[in-house]
Amino acid sequence: MNTADFLNLLVAAVLLAGVYAAMSVGMTIIYGVLKIVNLAHAGFLMLGAYFVYELYTRANIDPLLGVILAFPVFFLIGVAVYWLLVRRIPRSDQPTLSSLLLLFGLWLVLQNLGYLIWGNGDHAILTPRTFSTFQIGPIIFPTVRLVVFGAAVASLACLEFALHRTWFGRAIRALMQNSDAGRIAGVHVDRTAQVAFGIGIAFAGAAGGLLAMMYSFTPDFGGSFLLRAFVIIVLGGLESFAGVAVGALILALVETFSILLIPSGYQPAISFSLLVLALVILPDGVAGLWKKRQRLA
Amino acid sequence: MTHLSSKRSFRLCARSLNFLLVAICFFTIAGCGKGGNSGNEIRVGVVMPITGREAKPGQYQREGIELAIKQINDAGGIMVKEKGKKLRVKEVFYDDASDQAKSAGLVERAMTTDEVTAVIGGYSTALGEAESVMPDRYQTPWITPGAAAAHIFSRDYTYTFGTLSSTDLLGYTTGEFLGSLTDAGKLKKDLAVALALENTDHGVEYGEGIQRWIQEHPGYFRVVFSEKFDLGGTDFSGLLQKVKASKADIFLADAHLQDYITMERQYIQSGMYHQMISYGARGPDQDARKALGDATNYIFAGLWWSKKLPYPQVKKFDADYQAFAGHEPDSYYPAPAYDAMRALAMAIEQAGTLNKTAIRDALKNVELKDSLMPGQVLRFGKMGQVELPFVIVQNKPDDKSDIVYPKDAATGEAVAPKPRK
16 A cells, blocks of 8 residues: 555545544533433434435535534424423433433334335435545545535534533533532523533534435434444543544544454444443543543643 | 122122123234134235335335235135135235344244245345244245345255345356456456455355356456455445555445445545446446436446346336336346245145145246246246346446346447446
8 A cells, every 4th residue: 555545544534533523422412411322313313314305405405504504403303302301311420221211212213203204215415516526646535525524623613612612511511520510500400401402412413414415324324323423432531522523533543444454344343342442441531531641740 | 788799799790791801802803913824815924124224125025026916816816726716815014124133033923923824025135044044944935035145045944935046146147247348359358356245145155256257267357356344334435445456447346225325435536447347236226326326327237137128028017016116116126026926826826725835845846937037937946046147237327227238138238448437
């Protein structure tokens, strides 16, 4: 493999990391505030993909604009789901069986709803952007992947800004760090949790829209991304957004470059191995390592 | 006292009546579930994926089976000598959701609880493989119209039948087709071939078939790269980069529909080019052409069936299918399923009984002389799998496609090498 091939692979891995980060961040917000693992995440990824697809095919709305529109729509869906279902789950510092079962059930309902509405065929978004590329020296940049990467980075930056510069963002962070202390400091736990759930679902829907620009999808879509999202948030630390970005980059780099050494048929084993390694060696993820280093300093 | 005891006995009576009613309801419902074949119908189990990864092909196969059942029933049913009359066919359908464990469980349920005469099921090698352990266990004939790996039929099972030729033969025919292009001077000799195969028996056997042809015909092609990939992958950039680095002239992959779409998108985005490109049995699928547009042009596929086959029964089937399902048959999917049901009906009629072993024996000798499949005669081989030829189809611009091999069935010329733009 020459330098050009290596650089092309590196670019592919970094662009893939952007996609992975975008699809994982919603899960991290929800886990951080509510301490529940959102198994319905894949269902909202799927709905996001169809939302952008419908806007594109029916109203000729550019998929990128569709992704932006997905944010408020899926935020409202998330708030409604919280109000209808999630707030009834008993609060706990650990994910409970009831929350896992409820959200798994919700995923199945969403999947079947998808089959009812869109049938079982493969859908895809084909725009002039889909196959266009541009080249800098020997490196080829697929436009659609670059757009998806840019959108993912921009949405993560907005989230980071909102979490650090707004009162509401601080309230979310307070609940992620210590919900009891947050309550004492005057944070309205239920309202904050409801909005945090809405934001998590908004990110899932938007990420689904971004994925729809790259992949074909059916109502079954999202399952294979769910495992990767788990790996990323465990790698990054369950409650850290910067950690999510690092986790996504690690997974994308390892998945892409390991294929050079081992047959690509073992690619899923890489994700599982990383998950096991992270749980054994870095149970608090990369974010835990930073915190440790800061404490020692 | 008397008043109290009469009240108690009334309550007892009411309770007993309630219990009796519940029991009657229970047994009625349980009875509804079974029914067996003793009445005026022949129950046929159909286990197909209409949700999940294989939903679309599964749906087409289900429609093929249901069309055959409808036509059989419209003609009065299947003549069963033992009963002295024609019996209608009743489908017992289950969706396995493209899940192997569920698929095997549902076939078991159809064969035991539902007491079906036979089961038609298993689209895709993986699902068919899971189902294939049940027929001999419950001594119920099973025909798969969607699992092609020869491996399934090499275990000395006796109740297992398949209407698709083996994927090894698909690979071999692909080699033959490429060889014919070399003989015609369209491709040069000694071209380098890269193989990317899905990590299933389907993919492995496809690769083996190609390698076998290349070994038997030295000087035509050489394999410079061969690697397996996992089904349902989200990123093929690493694999494609390795294919690129191998500097192959021909790229042959074996992939299912979603992987075909994802891989071809990344293939184009990586700026890759090969003189010939194939994704095994995928190519003219409508969903792929919608998802990939012009990028599917000149991709060729080895298919078990094509609606372009120049047989009158194929034309009739095409029209009947469109009227029944409301859409055209996509790729090869519905035809082997339609023929599986017709072969089963013929076997039941020839057996003259609903005895499953007798039907199994009849299936071994069945000869469907107006088959839709290439060659027009469907008969099961020694191991239960048909040995029918393949057709090679090549996509052309404007959503067109042609049979380009074998010559006697060709509807157009093969374009080789593939134009760069």
